[in-house]
Amino acid sequence: MTGSAPIRILVCDDQFLVRAGYSTIFGAQPGLEVVGEAGDGQMAVEIAARLRPDVVVMDVRMPVLDGIEATRRLAGPDAPAPMKVLVVTSFNIDEYVYEALRVGASGFLLKDCLPAELVNGVRTVAAGESLLDPAVTRGLIGRFAARIRPDDPTRPDTGHPLASLTPREVEVLKLISTGLSNAEIAGVLVIGRETVKTYVSRILAKLQLRDRVQAVVLAYRVGLVTGRD
Structure with missing residues (x-):
């Protein structure tokens, strides 16, 4: 990344220790810079609008405004200047992941992923690509999209x-x-x-x-x- 502008990241999670952990992981990597943190969805939308990060790392379950609605406002079809959102979630909220992808997220990772996978996820999304894990994405989307498709x-x-x-x-x-x-x-x-x-x-x-x-x-x-x- 020498000579290139760093990838600017906004970390959004309601748990301080999670935010601190992500910030530490990103801060240790060349070419990545955490420019802000948010503890709820509304704050995430407001800070993102002000800072215009390259990637928003978004939790799903957050107070005030959940991560799905925050993602829609930042990356959805009605967003005035859509941003790249990487959703980080857990196994037990599959339908939330599907909804997050549907409303504009560029991809997602599970919260128990390795630090290297998290870093790669941010770089992938920042490059304009989508982050799809074959082993997880197919199961998540397959189960919940099946509920709404025609016979x-x-x-x-x-x-x-x-x-x-x-x-x-x-x-x-x-x-x-x-x-x-x-x-x-x-x-x-x-x-x-x-x-x-x-x-x-x-x-x-x-x-x-x-x-x-x-x-x-x-x-x-x-x-x-x-x-x-």
Whole structure:
């Protein structure tokens, strides 16, 4: 990161020791800088608006304003200048994670992740990429998206949300939804990485989605993939 501006981070959690721990972890890494902390969701929104951090690390369960609503205000479709939000949560609040992703979070990590994973998560989100853990994301989104999708929407057809996609684009979307990177998708389909990148860009543009996280949510919601795939 020499010669580059550091990634500016706002840490949001209602527990002081958690905030202190995150700040210590980030502060020990080159190219990362904690510019502020917030103990509740409302404070997170206000401080983020003032400081404009590169990444907001957001807890879900917080007083005054919960992390989901705070994420919506910072990164949702109505946000005047959307920010990158990395949600950090626990296993026992799966539906909150799904909602956080749906309203604009760029990804999430579990609170028991390793420090290196937390640091990598911040760097990934700051770079404009989404953070999808294949082992966890598929189960979380699959279980809760299943509650709201139609009975049998597995085939794109006229009027279906995926009707605008070509068969190959649907195939790529399905692979994205398993958490594969562009390089891994290229290996599966035996095509170039740039070709995969082009497919991903077209998928996001056609479906009017912001990033891969939203693409995964949609794929589960319409039944293209399920948590059992």
